[in-house]
Amino acid sequence: MRTNSFTLLRQMVESGMGIGIVFGRFLQVRRESIAFVELRDLPFASPPVACCRMAGRTPTVSSEAFAAAIKTIFHNYGG
Numbered sequence: 001m002r003t004n005s006f007t008l009l010r011q012m013v014e015s016g017m018g019i020g021i022v023f024g025r026f027l028q029v030r031r032e033s034i035a036f037v038e039l040r041d042l043p044f045a046s047p048p049v050a051c052c053r054m055a056g057r058t059p060t061v062s063s064e065a066f067a068a069a070i071k072t073i074f075h076n077y078g079g
Contacts, residue, residue, distance in 0.1 A: 020051070
C-alpha cells in the first residue's frame, strides 16, 4: 500500500498490519507504540530513511527476511 499520509501510515503500523518505510524523520511528539529504525550506510544519496514497526517486539523470521531483501534491493539499486 502507498500513502502520503503519515497519520494513516502510523495507524496501519500501530494496528499490526505491517511496517512502513519513510524518507525523512518523524517528529515524535507523543510516546508511540511504534519504533523508527533509521537505515544507515545506504549505497545512494538520500534523505534519512527509516523503517517503522511496532515497538517492543522481537523481529520474526519473516521480518528478518524482509529486512534482508530490502537491503539487497538498496544495494543493487546503488550499484
